[in-house]
Amino acid sequence: MRYKLYYWPEIQGRGEFVRLALAEADADYIDVARSKSGMRAMERMMASSRRPPFAPPFLQAGRLLIGQTANILLYLGEREGLAPREAAARLWVHQLQLTLADFIVEIHDTHHPIAASLYFEDQRAEAKRRSKSFLAERAPKFLGYFERVLRNSGGPFLLGRRLTYADLSLFQVIEGLRYAFPRAMRGALRRHPRCVALHERVAARPRIAAYLASPARLAFNEMGIFRHYRELDRG
Amino acid sequence: MRYKLYYWPEIQGRGEFVRLALAEADADYIDVARSKSGMRAMERMMASSRRPPFAPPFLQAGRLLIGQTANILLYLGEREGLAPREAAARLWVHQLQLTLADFIVEIHDTHHPIAASLYFEDQRAEAKRRSKSFLAERAPKFLGYFERVLRNSGGPFLLGRRLTYADLSLFQVIEGLRYAFPRAMRGALRRHPRCVALHERVAARPRIAAYLASPARLAFNEMGIFRHYRELDRG
Numbered sequence: 422m423r424y425k426l427y428y429w430p431e432i433q434g435r436g437e438f439v440r441l442a443l444a445e446a447d448a449d450y451i452d453v454a455r456s457k458s459g460m461r462a463m464e465r466m467m468a469s470s471r472r473p474p475f476a477p478p479f480l481q482a483g484r485l486l487i488g489q490t491a492n493i494l495l496y497l498g499e500r501e502g503l504a505p506r507e508a509a510a511r512l513w514v515h516q517l518q519l520t521l522a523d524f525i526v527e528i529h530d531t532h533h534p535i536a537a538s539l540y541f542e543d544q545r546a547e548a549k550r551r552s553k554s555f556l557a558e559r560a561p562k563f564l565g566y567f568e569r570v571l572r573n574s575g576g577p578f579l580l581g582r583r584l585t586y587a588d589l590s591l592f593q594v595i596e597g598l599r600y601a602f603p604r605a606m607r608g609a610l611r612r613h614p615r616c617v618a619l620h621e622r623v624a625a626r627p628r629i630a631a632y633l634a635s636p637a638r639l640a641f642n643e644m645g646i647f648r649h650y651r652e653l654d655r656g
Numbered sequence: 657m658r659y660k661l662y663y664w665p666e667i668q669g670r671g672e673f674v675r676l677a678l679a680e681a682d683a684d685y686i687d688v689a690r691s692k693s694g695m696r697a698m699e700r701m702m703a704s705s706r707r708p709p710f711a712p713p714f715l716q717a718g719r720l721l722i723g724q725t726a727n728i729l730l731y732l733g734e735r736e737g738l739a740p741r742e743a744a745a746r747l748w749v750h751q752l753q754l755t756l757a758d759f760i761v762e763i764h765d766t767h768h769p770i771a772a773s774l775y776f777e778d779q780r781a782e783a784k785r786r787s788k789s790f791l792a793e794r795a796p797k798f799l800g801y802f803e804r805v806l807r808n809s810g811g812p813f814l815l816g817r818r819l820t821y822a823d824l825s826l827f828q829v830i831e832g833l834r835y836a837f838p839r840a841m842r843g844a845l846r847r848h849p850r851c852v853a854l855h856e857r858v859a860a861r862p863r864i865a866a867y868l869a870s871p872a873r874l875a876f877n878e879m880g881i882f883r884h885y886r887e888l889d890r891g
Contacts, residue, residue, distance in 0.1 A: 472805070488755075489750075489755065509719075515727050535785050563710075570708070
């Protein structure tokens with residue numbers, strides 16, 4: 422079966438967490454909205470579906486239409502061997518993914534604390550205040566949490582020796598944080614060596630490495646979740 | 657089996673979405689942290705668990721420890737008959753819950769757009785700006801989405817004739833929005849009659865009505881997710 426992924430064509434965004442899982446699983450998929458007619462197909466899907474997604478990304482798998490990034494990964498994890506079979510461990514991996522989802526909202530809101538509909542320039546002062554508290558309190562709290570999970574698991578992955586979709590997402594979060602806050606992350610990541618090691622392990626996996634080097638991998642930019650504004654990056 | 661729910665004792669917060677599910681299921685549970693020794697037990701759990709939750713609420717079910725509200729509901733839904741058995745429908749209900757979780761973050765951030773660690777008074781100007789855009793754009797978008805889902809399902813519930821945990825959560829969101837923004841919601845909810853009807857249906861269920869009238873139901877206050885500040889409530 423060929424999956425169809427629907428997501429905005431110009432950003433990594435939340436779609437990237439799904440793309441990384443599809444790449445690691447070597448799954449057959451089309452990134453629908455990257456063609457012009459694809460954007461129309463995506464809008465049609467959202468407008469006409471009986472069980473409509475609130476927003477992209479969403480995944481079509483045969484007759485199934487699945488929205489919400491963590492929910493898509495819950496489905497793919499089970500189907501594509503990126504999650505453990507045992508029920509307790511599967512819930513735990515999903516719990517980690519939902520914690521990453523919370524982290525991602527806070528990362529996004531560093532540059533958009535007032536409204537996603539306004540430009541960054543229209544909420545620059547607020548973004549500075551929010552980023553300061555994010556870098557001082559929230560990023561260390563989340564990174565410290567994942568560092569602790571990796572210590573408990575024995576590593577190199579969140580569950581131990583076996584990679585799951587949550588590891589791919591943590592890789593992407595670290596990659597994005599380094600892009601957005603290069604100065605601040607130099608120091609912060611030194612205090613979280615297990616997170617850094619996981620990032621390296623994921624990046625070196627053959628299918629992930631091939632995907633990252635391919636044109637399918639979009640570059641980070643100032644339209645996505647992870648944006649680099651020097652004034653928000655305090656070291 | 658007696659469940660143990662761990663959550664802050666002084667607020668409804670995210671714990672309330674779990675309490676409503678436990679009430680509807682007539683499940684046997686203890687609200688651990690509502691006793692003094694319980695708060696210490698909660699801290700101990702967070703500090704010493706091999707698979708620690710990032711934050712309350714978390715639920716102990718026998719040997720399982722489950723964190724993240726939507727994940728707890730995924731588990732309880734299946735175990736307590738508050739979710740459909742069919743895989744596609746179960747994913748759909750979880751998708752709706754995750755969309756409600758996104759809505760809840762945005763509701764919280766109306767009064768805390770800069771940092772959860774700062775007082776409201778220290779981010780009052782930013783809160784006014786964020787609330788204005790929330791009430792003008794985001795609340796109508798989320799409410800309109802759930803209204804559409806209810807229209808498509810034929811109602812009275814999100815899945816149709818059968819109640820699921822997502823209905824209980826939508827009830828709580830509407831209850832909370834009315835508390836936080838009484839003026840703005842008078843108008844907004846008039847445009848979403850199916851959401852209002854669902855709220856009434858849930859409130860009238862015998863176990864929910866009994867729970868809401870009991871001392872176990874805390875009152876809304878200015879420490880939780882839904883807070884009433886007149887200056888943020890524009891009609």
